[in-house]
Amino acid sequence: MSATETRQPPASTQDAGQRRTSRRRLGPGVLLALALAYVLVLLLGPLAGIIYYAFKSGFGVIGQTFAQPDVQHAFLLTFIIMAITVIVNTIFGVLVALVLARDRFPGKRLVSALVDLPLAVSPVIVGLMAVLLFGRGGWFEPFFAARGIQIIFAVPSMVLVTIFISIPFVIREVVPVLQELGLEEEQAAWTLGASKAQTFFRVTLPNIRWGLLYGIALSAARAIGEVGAVLIVSGAIQGQTETATLFILRAFDQFQDQQGYIVAVTLALFSILLLIGIEIFKRKRIREAR
Amino acid sequence: MAGAITVQGLTKSFGTFRAVDDVSFEARAGEITALLGPSGSGKSTVLRMIAGLELPDSGSIWVGDEEHTDKTPQERRLGFVFQHYALFRHMNVRQNVEFGLKVRKTPKPDARTRVDELLELVGLAPFGDRYPDQLSGGQRQRVALARALAPRPDVLLLDEPFGALDAHVRQELRRWLDGLHRELGVTSLLVTHDQEEALELASAVVVMRRGRVEQAAAPVDIYNQPTTPFVAGFVGASNLLKGTVRSGELLFGSTAVADASDLADGTDAQAYIRPHDVLLTVAPGNRSFPVKVERRTNLGWQSKLQLRLADGQAIFAELPNDELNGIDEGHDVNARLRNAKVFSADAGEPPAGPTEGSTSQDTLHTSDEDEVLAGRAGLN
Numbered sequence: 001m002s003a004t005e006t007r008q009p010p011a012s013t014q015d016a017g018q019r020r021t022s023r024r025r026l027g028p029g030v031l032l033a034l035a036l037a038y039v040l041v042l043l044l045g046p047l048a049g050i051i052y053y054a055f056k057s058g059f060g061v062i063g064q065t066f067a068q069p070d071v072q073h074a075f076l077l078t079f080i081i082m083a084i085t086v087i088v089n090t091i092f093g094v095l096v097a098l099v100l101a102r103d104r105f106p107g108k109r110l111v112s113a114l115v116d117l118p119l120a121v122s123p124v125i126v127g128l129m130a131v132l133l134f135g136r137g138g139w140f141e142p143f144f145a146a147r148g149i150q151i152i153f154a155v156p157s158m159v160l161v162t163i164f165i166s167i168p169f170v171i172r173e174v175v176p177v178l179q180e181l182g183l184e185e186e187q188a189a190w191t192l193g194a195s196k197a198q199t200f201f202r203v204t205l206p207n208i209r210w211g212l213l214y215g216i217a218l219s220a221a222r223a224i225g226e227v228g229a230v231l232i233v234s235g236a237i238q239g240q241t242e243t244a245t246l247f248i249l250r251a252f253d254q255f256q257d258q259q260g261y262i263v264a265v266t267l268a269l270f271s272i273l274l275l276i277g278i279e280i281f282k283r284k285r286i287r288e289a290r
Numbered sequence: 291m292a293g294a295i296t297v298q299g300l301t302k303s304f305g306t307f308r309a310v311d312d313v314s315f316e317a318r319a320g321e322i323t324a325l326l327g328p329s330g331s332g333k334s335t336v337l338r339m340i341a342g343l344e345l346p347d348s349g350s351i352w353v354g355d356e357e358h359t360d361k362t363p364q365e366r367r368l369g370f371v372f373q374h375y376a377l378f379r380h381m382n383v384r385q386n387v388e389f390g391l392k393v394r395k396t397p398k399p400d401a402r403t404r405v406d407e408l409l410e411l412v413g414l415a416p417f418g419d420r421y422p423d424q425l426s427g428g429q430r431q432r433v434a435l436a437r438a439l440a441p442r443p444d445v446l447l448l449d450e451p452f453g454a455l456d457a458h459v460r461q462e463l464r465r466w467l468d469g470l471h472r473e474l475g476v477t478s479l480l481v482t483h484d485q486e487e488a489l490e491l492a493s494a495v496v497v498m499r500r501g502r503v504e505q506a507a508a509p510v511d512i513y514n515q516p517t518t519p520f521v522a523g524f525v526g527a528s529n530l531l532k533g534t535v536r537s538g539e540l541l542f543g544s545t546a547v548a549d550a551s552d553l554a555d556g557t558d559a560q561a562y563i564r565p566h567d568v569l570l571t572v573a574p575g576n577r578s579f580p581v582k583v584e585r586r587t588n589l590g591w592q593s594k595l596q597l598r599l600a601d602g603q604a605i606f607a608e609l610p611n612d613e614l615n616g617i618d619e620g621h622d623v624n625a626r627l628r629n630a631k632v633f634s635a636d637a638g639e640p641p642a643g644p645t646e647g648s649t650s651q652d653t654l655h656t657s658d659e660d661e662v663l664a665g666r667a668g669l670n
Contacts, residue, residue, distance in 0.1 A: 187363070187372075188437075190363040192393060192441060193393050194389070194393040203378055
């Protein structure tokens with residue numbers, strides 16, 4: 001809309017000058033060194049450690065590890081859960097974001113605050129809530145038990161808690177993009193004869209795509225890494241309800257550190273790929289929200 | 291193809307705020323009609339209701355002999371141009387213009403020809419591959435216009451189309467739109483708060499205020515025969531002077547200065563006088579009254595003079611320098627009013643007073659609210 005106006009120089013040159021001098025007083029290298037040390041020690045250190053231990057006794061272990069049916073199953077399960085979570089949270093996330101960004105209704109603030117709840121509640125508590133609802137004696141247990149559907153200690157509950165935990169990401173990324181976008185482009189599309197569906201897919205969706213992809217990537221990363229809630233609802237049954245993260249836990253319990261490390265490195269690798277995606281999407285989204 | 295736009299008794303409230311109140315007018319086929327009014331007068335809401343972006347609480351909307359009142363925007367086949375262009379930012383110029391053809395399933399070769407034709411028409415043929423953020427404001431609005439015209443709409447609705455542009459671009463685009471309209475002859479309704487724009491472009495002007503129509507007439511009549519004090523004050527520069535009525539004459543002090551034969555004796559009156567309708571002479575004459583020239587600003591071919599009446603009221607006069615005959619700052623001279631529009635003081639005064647003969651309007655508040663609300667309430 002106002003592309004040129006928003007690209008402004010710093011508020012005032014005097015302001016910028018002050019910032020420069022105060023930084024100079026500290027010494028330009030000190031802050032940089034601190035920041036780098038922080039990142040290296042806290043983030044890259046552990047990563048390097050895992051990689052070192054994973055490959056300490058040669059690369060042969062990798063093949064052995066991945067040859068195990070348990071490991072294969074764990075990865076498969078992790079990705080199934082992630083895929084379902086991402087699909088569900090994308091569809092419903094966009095719906096909720098549209099409602100939150102566009103509609104006015106009583107209780108909107110409450111709904112908006114509730115969306116953030118999964119970020120505030122410990123995943124372990126989320127798992128417990130699921131057990132209370134779907135476990136023996138839970139409110140919904142008779143309904144599903146009567147139909148022979150196993151929820152707790154089975155994949156459905158694992159998907160459920162993972163979805164719950166990653167609800168906020170798509171919504172939180174898409175709402176501001178929608179608000180910034182406004183309604184006029186969509187209304188222009190209507191006056192040009194585009195149906196609501198055509199307008200959504202040709203105008204709204206392309207306009208929010210990077211924000212949406214950013215939210216999806218964050219959701220996926222969260223889904224892959226989830227342990228606490230999944231641990232509680234799944235029962236961590238080897239070869240059945242054991243995800244990649246749960247496999248790592250068990251591997252350490254049973255002193256199979258090397259296998260644990262290898263699975264961990266693999267997961268970390270996926271996370272790094274997602275992280276790169278996230279960075280790209282974030283940058284494009286910033287350009288989008290110009 | 292071109293049909294007249296007729297609105298009958300259109301009313302719309304946002305919450306307790308009545309943005310549009312019993313509005314009726316006709317925009318003649320093939321002409322440009324302007325909806326003129328200050329912000330908050332409900333003019334944009336009227337336009338949005340005609341487009342179907344807002345649903346009226348009551349009233350009806352017709353284009354030609356087809357009723358549009360309850361149709362969706364998609365069914366109305368209207369062109370709409372937004373103040374802030376509302377171009378699709380992820381599409382280039384060609385794709386923007388093509389959009390309305392594409393969603394209506396126009397065959398590809400036809401669509402391509404039509405887009406070429408329109409880009410040529412708006413003078414943007416070399417810019418087809420550019421994206422909206424690579425264009426200037428004026429260029430963007432021309433793309434928006436081409437986009438709106440592409441599906442050959444029955445009528446064109448323009449919502450403050452030049453409102454976001456620089457003064458000189460606005461001038462240029464106004465002339466260009468005038469030429470374009472002469473060429474195409476599509477029935478157009480132009481919302482604007484800029485009276486100059488309305489007078490220059492439109493063949494009919496509907497002046498709105500507080501959700502109501504104040505006057506609907508040809509531009510020249512709006513300017514020369516305003517029927518309400520509001521129109522007199524809003525359209526064109528005007529001096530406002532207060533006086534009293536006696537024997538059908540408007541009096542300043544004891545001097546009769548203008549005809550007021552339709553007002554009763556003893557009425558407190560207000561008179562609106564254009565600055566170029568204040569005539570100055572050194573010697574007193576019929577219906578003249580003494581004024582002091584407090585300030586004279588020479589604008590080259592004419593001068594702007596600030597005059598003070600004996601009773602302390604001030605007026606401005608704009609006179610060609612060769613008619614001034616040496617009148618200058620500090621001189622005591624005599625003024626005569628030409629074409630004074632005299633209203634009863636109860637008729638209200640611009641821009642804050644109530645509409646003539648309507649006191650129920652007093653409870654309404656004028657603000658930018660209707661534009662804001664109109665923007666918010668769009669998608670439900």
